[in-house]
Amino acid sequence: MSFRCALRMQKIFKVFSAVFLANLFWASCAFASSAKDWQMGFQDAATAVMRDITSFHNLLLIIIILITVFVLAILVYIMWRFSAARNPVPSTTTHHTALEMIWTVVPVIILVVIVVPSFKLLYFSDVVPKADMTIKATGYQWYWSYEYPDHGNISFDANAVDLRDPEMSAEDKKKWRTKFGEDYKRLLDTDNNVVVPVNTTVRVQITAGDVLHAWAVPAFGIKTDAVPGRLNETWFKAEKVGTYYGQCSELCGARHGFMPIRVDVVTKADFESWVKRQTARNNLPMKKQFATFMNKTNFATKGEDAK
Numbered sequence: 049m050s051f052r053c054a055l056r057m058q059k060i061f062k063v064f065s066a067v068f069l070a071n072l073f074w075a076s077c078a079f080a081s082s083a084k085d086w087q088m089g090f091q092d093a094a095t096a097v098m099r100d101i102t103s104f105h106n107l108l109l110i111i112i113i114l115i116t117v118f119v120l121a122i123l124v125y126i127m128w129r130f131s132a133a134r135n136p137v138p139s140t141t142t143h144h145t146a147l148e149m150i151w152t153v154v155p156v157i158i159l160v161v162i163v164v165p166s167f168k169l170l171y172f173s174d175v176v177p178k179a180d181m182t183i184k185a186t187g188y189q190w191y192w193s194y195e196y197p198d199h200g201n202i203s204f205d206a207n208a209v210d211l212r213d214p215e216m217s218a219e220d221k222k223k224w225r226t227k228f229g230e231d232y233k234r235l236l237d238t239d240n241n242v243v244v245p246v247n248t249t250v251r252v253q254i255t256a257g258d259v260l261h262a263w264a265v266p267a268f269g270i271k272t273d274a275v276p277g278r279l280n281e282t283w284f285k286a287e288k289v290g291t292y293y294g295q296c297s298e299l300c301g302a303r304h305g306f307m308p309i310r311v312d313v314v315t316k317a318d319f320e321s322w323v324k325r326q327t328a329r330n331n332l333p334m335k336k337q338f339a340t341f342m343n344k345t346n347f348a349t350k351g352e353d354a355k
């Protein structure tokens with residue numbers, strides 16, 4: 049290797065290690081969980097389920113690497129040892145009982161090692177423990193709608209805030225830009241966020257109003273299908289106050305990529321005051337909406353069947 053080449057290699061190595069260290073630092077200090085540039089692996093876990101998923105993934109990774117390296121080593125050895133030059137007269141063996149026992153039993157043992165943590169994790173994530181509160185998420189083309197049945201039926205729609213949307217007025221763009229500032233994340237930020245208290249078991253009921261969607265938040269280890277006419281259930285217990293992002297994860301049409309999920313995990317006191325604000329805000333527009341709806345429809349006099 050020439051001196052110049054060595055210098056270049058050193059430079060490349062320095063850049064890579066700087067990026068790696070920066071990533072490590074970013075991962076350890078960030079409270080907002082979303083995908084990051086040059087990210088390797090999963091987002092930081094915010095729930096016990098996601099922590100288990102990450103360690104199960106790491107276990108599988110080790111097993112897969114060992115198997116791959118073992119098979120590759122055998123293949124390379126066979127290509128070298130039994131090539132036509134080295135082994136002109138091939139063996140005519142067609143059966144070897146001991147060998148066949150080994151290559152049946154060893155994979156079974158590996159599968160048993162995998163299945164134990166796998167089933168534990170499956171039941172842990174699937175069975176909803178005694179929940180402290182419930183939220184209901186309904187997927188529509190193309191936004192999410194939320195209800196809080198335990199908190200005075202708070203309900204709202206969460207639409208993506210897309211500052212590149214040509215249809216958004218300059219005034220609105222300015223408003224959102226001021227609200228989000230530097231933290232704005234396109235295709236992840238929403239106009240109304242899901243707000244939940246920290247260290248609280250939240251049952252999430254998920255359904256859809258039109259086509260298939262899926263409610264997914266990677267940091268919580270959740271991805272549940274939203275199916276019209278069916279109520280699916282999942283749960284999470286976020287352990288850290290912060291902002292967590294997700295996206296609809298089932299191809300649902302042209303604007304599938306434009307129905308993000310943003311969950312703000314706040315302290316219990318902050319959650320109570322959010323509930324109060326939301327209830328006050330929700331009540332008036334609901335009455336107004338109902339009045340407008342009744343005015344427009346006017347069932348008794350305008351309907352064809354009412355004559």
Ligand SMILES: [Cu+2]
Pocket residue numbers: 187188260261262296297298299300304307
């Ligand atoms: Cu969708």
